Amino acid sequence: MAIELLITIDKKRETALSRQVYGQILQAIAGGCLKSGDRLPATRLLSKQLLVSRSVVLEAYEQLQAEGYLEMRKGAGTFVAATAAEAGTSSPPVSGDGCTVATKAPEFISFDPLSSAAAYDFRHGVPAWDVFPMDRWQRALNEACRRATPDMLTYGPAEGSFALRDEIARLVRSTRSIPALPEQIVITTGATQALDILSRLCLSKGDQVLVEDPTHHVLREIFSFSGGEIIPVPVDQEGICVRDIDRCLAAYSQGPERTPKLLYVTPSHQFPIGVTLSFNRRIQLLEWARRSNALIIEDDYDSEYRYVGQKASALAGLDTSGRVVYVGSFSKILFPALRIGYAILPPALVEPFLAVKMITDRMTAAIEQEALADFIRSGQYARHIGRMGKLYATRRACLVEALQREFGDRVHILGDEAGLHLLIELQTAADELALAAEALRYGARIYPASGYYIGSRPEYPTFILGYANLSEHQIRLGIGAVARAEQALSRN
Amino acid sequence: MAIELLITIDKKRETALSRQVYGQILQAIAGGCLKSGDRLPATRLLSKQLLVSRSVVLEAYEQLQAEGYLEMRKGAGTFVAATAAEAGTSSPPVSGDGCTVATKAPEFISFDPLSSAAAYDFRHGVPAWDVFPMDRWQRALNEACRRATPDMLTYGPAEGSFALRDEIARLVRSTRSIPALPEQIVITTGATQALDILSRLCLSKGDQVLVEDPTHHVLREIFSFSGGEIIPVPVDQEGICVRDIDRCLAAYSQGPERTPKLLYVTPSHQFPIGVTLSFNRRIQLLEWARRSNALIIEDDYDSEYRYVGQKASALAGLDTSGRVVYVGSFSKILFPALRIGYAILPPALVEPFLAVKMITDRMTAAIEQEALADFIRSGQYARHIGRMGKLYATRRACLVEALQREFGDRVHILGDEAGLHLLIELQTAADELALAAEALRYGARIYPASGYYIGSRPEYPTFILGYANLSEHQIRLGIGAVARAEQALSRN
Numbered sequence: 001m002a003i004e005l006l007i008t009i010d011k012k013r014e015t016a017l018s019r020q021v022y023g024q025i026l027q028a029i030a031g032g033c034l035k036s037g038d039r040l041p042a043t044r045l046l047s048k049q050l051l052v053s054r055s056v057v058l059e060a061y062e063q064l065q066a067e068g069y070l071e072m073r074k075g076a077g078t079f080v081a082a083t084a085a086e087a088g089t090s091s092p093p094v095s096g097d098g099c100t101v102a103t104k105a106p107e108f109i110s111f112d113p114l115s116s117a118a119a120y121d122f123r124h125g126v127p128a129w130d131v132f133p134m135d136r137w138q139r140a141l142n143e144a145c146r147r148a149t150p151d152m153l154t155y156g157p158a159e160g161s162f163a164l165r166d167e168i169a170r171l172v173r174s175t176r177s178i179p180a181l182p183e184q185i186v187i188t189t190g191a192t193q194a195l196d197i198l199s200r201l202c203l204s205k206g207d208q209v210l211v212e213d214p215t216h217h218v219l220r221e222i223f224s225f226s227g228g229e230i231i232p233v234p235v236d237q238e239g240i241c242v243r244d245i246d247r248c249l250a251a252y253s254q255g256p257e258r259t260p261k262l263l264y265v266t267p268s269h270q271f272p273i274g275v276t277l278s279f280n281r282r283i284q285l286l287e288w289a290r291r292s293n294a295l296i297i298e299d300d301y302d303s304e305y306r307y308v309g310q311k312a313s314a315l316a317g318l319d320t321s322g323r324v325v326y327v328g329s330f331s332k333i334l335f336p337a338l339r340i341g342y343a344i345l346p347p348a349l350v351e352p353f354l355a356v357k358m359i360t361d362r363m364t365a366a367i368e369q370e371a372l373a374d375f376i377r378s379g380q381y382a383r384h385i386g387r388m389g390k391l392y393a394t395r396r397a398c399l400v401e402a403l404q405r406e407f408g409d410r411v412h413i414l415g416d417e418a419g420l421h422l423l424i425e426l427q428t429a430a431d432e433l434a435l436a437a438e439a440l441r442y443g444a445r446i447y448p449a450s451g452y453y454i455g456s457r458p459e460y461p462t463f464i465l466g467y468a469n470l471s472e473h474q475i476r477l478g479i480g481a482v483a484r485a486e487q488a489l490s491r492n
Numbered sequence: 493m494a495i496e497l498l499i500t501i502d503k504k505r506e507t508a509l510s511r512q513v514y515g516q517i518l519q520a521i522a523g524g525c526l527k528s529g530d531r532l533p534a535t536r537l538l539s540k541q542l543l544v545s546r547s548v549v550l551e552a553y554e555q556l557q558a559e560g561y562l563e564m565r566k567g568a569g570t571f572v573a574a575t576a577a578e579a580g581t582s583s584p585p586v587s588g589d590g591c592t593v594a595t596k597a598p599e600f601i602s603f604d605p606l607s608s609a610a611a612y613d614f615r616h617g618v619p620a621w622d623v624f625p626m627d628r629w630q631r632a633l634n635e636a637c638r639r640a641t642p643d644m645l646t647y648g649p650a651e652g653s654f655a656l657r658d659e660i661a662r663l664v665r666s667t668r669s670i671p672a673l674p675e676q677i678v679i680t681t682g683a684t685q686a687l688d689i690l691s692r693l694c695l696s697k698g699d700q701v702l703v704e705d706p707t708h709h710v711l712r713e714i715f716s717f718s719g720g721e722i723i724p725v726p727v728d729q730e731g732i733c734v735r736d737i738d739r740c741l742a743a744y745s746q747g748p749e750r751t752p753k754l755l756y757v758t759p760s761h762q763f764p765i766g767v768t769l770s771f772n773r774r775i776q777l778l779e780w781a782r783r784s785n786a787l788i789i790e791d792d793y794d795s796e797y798r799y800v801g802q803k804a805s806a807l808a809g810l811d812t813s814g815r816v817v818y819v820g821s822f823s824k825i826l827f828p829a830l831r832i833g834y835a836i837l838p839p840a841l842v843e844p845f846l847a848v849k850m851i852t853d854r855m856t857a858a859i860e861q862e863a864l865a866d867f868i869r870s871g872q873y874a875r876h877i878g879r880m881g882k883l884y885a886t887r888r889a890c891l892v893e894a895l896q897r898e899f900g901d902r903v904h905i906l907g908d909e910a911g912l913h914l915l916i917e918l919q920t921a922a923d924e925l926a927l928a929a930e931a932l933r934y935g936a937r938i939y940p941a942s943g944y945y946i947g948s949r950p951e952y953p954t955f956i957l958g959y960a961n962l963s964e965h966q967i968r969l970g971i972g973a974v975a976r977a978e979q980a981l982s983r984n
Binding site: 003004005006007008009010028031032033049050051102103104105125126129132134137138141142145146148150152153154155156173174175176177178179188189190192193196200201202204218221222225279310311312313314317320335336337338339340349351352353355356358359360361362363364365366367368469 | 495496497498499500501502520523524525541542543594595596597617618621624626629630633634637638640642644645646647648665666667668669670671680681682684685688692693694696710713714717771772802803804805806809812827828829830831832841843844845847848850851852853854855856857858859860961
């Protein structure tokens with residue numbers, strides 16, 4: 001395909017027309033916009049496009065050819081010469097230093113490692129890829145494409161597909177005891193977006209946000225970027241320590257007394273420790289929210305998989321005063337790159353939330369929403385969770401066994417009752433980061449967890465081990481590698 | 493499927509176990525979580541789940557049955573009775589009034605009309621649905637699903653698929669004269685998100701944002717929500733009046749003198765007027781941005797379709813000082829519900845932009861990005877634009893003709909040289925909104941445009957007419973309907 005040259009001819013200017021064409025092609029080459037080997041439009045075509053006589057274009061081309069910028073290949077057309085393109089720069093002419101626009105980007109943002117060359121990668125937050133029924137998902141997508149009406153392809157309601165919201169309402173009613181109506185549900189571009197919208201909606205500069213300590217750094221970044229002041233609250237075996245909230249507020253508050261606006265909590269499988277919020281604490285937390293007029297964000301990630309004990313009803317199911325926003329995601333069940341999550345909102349928050357959603361990205365992609373609704377309705381979703389639950393239970397048991405075999409009493413395992421990861425505290429003289437680095441040399445990637453702690457620090461090196469995406473064989477070899485790495489470090 | 497009951501048994505409590513089960517089922521019914529006709533789990537199953545003897549569950553079920561809340565259907569199981577569910581409420585127990593969380597939602601947000609029963613809907617901003625090659629798009633989606641690797645399904649780079657960014661770089665280089673590298677491109681969840689991220693990145697409370705007058709209300713909402721102070725700048729036949737900027741700043745500024753941070757402009761097809769920014773103005777605008785250290789946001793929507801005159805090089809292609817962010821979208825070429833847009837950033841802005849993208853929604857859905865890259869690479873995209881350009885040119889000509897036939901000299905048509913809509917000023921005694929309402933009674937939906945003006949007001953009733961999604965027959969009948977409506981109003 002020939003390059004479409006965007007040349008602007010000004011017939012009122014004194015400069016000869018052919019000189020104008022010449023100058024702009026030269027600029028395009030120098031600017032890197034025309035590259036070596038690019039074919040130029042035929043003179044006949046360009047002259048028609050520019051509404052000038054063909055001789056104007058011919059003259060410009062000939063001049064550039066004479067100067068070595070262009071070359072004519074017989075029967076093929078006119079091309080940018082190899083030497084000319086070398087004279088130009090392949091990088092854009094814009095220099096980064098030239099731009100001095102002040103921005104307010106969060107400075108502390110940390111990017112996740114994207115991929116890893118490790119043979120045994122205990123990455124958390126990802127499901128098992130090899131058993132995902134991609135063919136079934138493809139079928140649902142195809143079905144959605146086939147059924148797509150103009151209404152589905154154009155700008156639809158900001159709250160998302162009714163069919164999907166209806167399925168989610170049914171799902172959370174039967175599995176999470178939340179009596180939600182579809183009208184309270186807003187589809188978001190992943191759960192992250194729901195959290196960000198809530199931050200933008202509820203927080204002004206200096207507003208207090210209570211988070212579990214430890215918690216995911218992304219949460220801190222989201223709340224801080226909207227002006228929130230992070231107040232960490234300790235977590236014990238029963239989950240967030242509700243009785244400590246007032247003490248924490250007093251200890252961390254700066255300036256005049258304020259009332260907290262938000263409390264973020266992961267009741268099903270605390271991140272990263274993995275404990276489940278007890279029933280008593282749930283009741284206490286709801287009472288606290290009522291008393292302090294704060295909003296609870298219940299991030300119910302990992303609620304689908306529980307291996308030991310009973311599933312507990314969601315906070316949102318116990319709430320009777322409209323103080324809980326429930327945030328869910330399909331990332332861990334289907335796949336993260338799907339980017340479909342949702343928020344279940346107290347009725348009074350639906351309209352304000354939608355107003356911010358409109359500004360944020362107008363709506364979440366529609367065809368995938370219809371496909372997901374279909375995937376849930378047809379029973380594929382429930383079957384997939386059932387199958388995965390069994391698989392993950394086996395992998396979890398294998399990991400626990402391997403850890404105990406390799407480390408015996410020196411390993412303290414937390415949060416293995418549910419979810420897709422567990423946390424270990426390892427009694428070792430080795431340094432946490434050094435051990436992770438050494439393990440990688442032995443082929444195993446494990447994830448240091450100390451960075452998630454805010455006000456406290458774990459006594460021993462602490463790691464998050466995701467096990468969903470590793471076979472039993474890989475798990476055993478991987479933990480063996482970690483053990484050898486630890487021995488190697490201890491020997492030095 | 494039987495409802496999965498989430499009952500929490502506390503064996504330490506004094507309340508009898510069967511009473512605990514009874515109470516929680518009753519609560520589920522009253523709260524609307526269990527509905528009439530819902531099947532309860534079999535007693536054997538529930539007792540196993542709760543780790544209690546079966547008699548505990550049986551006792552609770554029998555009590556509820558005796559009280560009329562449950563009914564046993566022989567051979568089918570235990571169900572919530574019809575009368576019981578009526579006693580419960582079908583709406584959630586949460587009352588909107590209970591929640592008094594203060595939010596900062598934009599108050600002035602206006603929702604677009606979602607659909608219309610009008611026979612002839614001159615809606616703008618939507619492509620022609622009937623000729624979109626859904627089968628080809630479906631094939632691209634299928635191909636992307638088949639090729640999907642774990643890397644593509646998990647949390648990928650926040651900037652989006654390299655394949656797609658590479659195709660976009662090639663595209664804007666050859667059709668928009670922008671010498672961008674893929675590394676400068678970030679995929680966003682629609683162009684809206686790119687604008688919102690730029691606002692969040694660059695604006696603090698009270699910062700000045702220059703916009704064209706008139707402009708789309710969503711823009712004002714996005715910039716205002718991030719604290720921006722909107723300064724309208726008039727638009728004439730050559731586009732935004734660069735020489736008026738300083739006067740506008742002086743006229744609208746409140747408080748101490750500030751320098752503007754952002755200028756938002758739609759150079760290819762000004763929204764809603766439809767003029768194209770002239771070459772001279774482009775150069776002036778870039779000089780102004782350099783002088784005032786401001787960032788230009790170039791929203792290049794509708795740049796693909798031009799019916800008269802030459803395409804002009806994008807501002808971003810003329811910029812040599814890193815002061816232009818180019819925002820593009822695939823909404824008007826493929827379909828809006830796809831939600832894939834992009835920003836081309838000066839190198840210095842890439843990292844800050846990505847940091848906010850991470851917080852906003854982590855990344856845009858991945859499979860669709862791969863499908864789109866494939867769609868472009870295979871030439872489908874260019875072919876589709878070519879086909880549509882011809883179709884839209886015909887529809888545009890038909891609309892212009894129909895307008896002139898019906899209204900003669902009384903209609904002033906603007907911005908029909910490019911894009912998917914034009915603007916008309918109608919010399920009539922009728923009121924703008926009244927005419928739109930009357931036209932709807934005659935079967936035609938036209939879109940009043942006065943609301944887009946900020947500091948000025950058009951002299952006559954002004955309407956936006958989108959023509960992409962109407963056949964020539966519909967266009968003629970639709971404009972006929974508008975004419976009859978206008979006559980009816982004038983007669984009264």
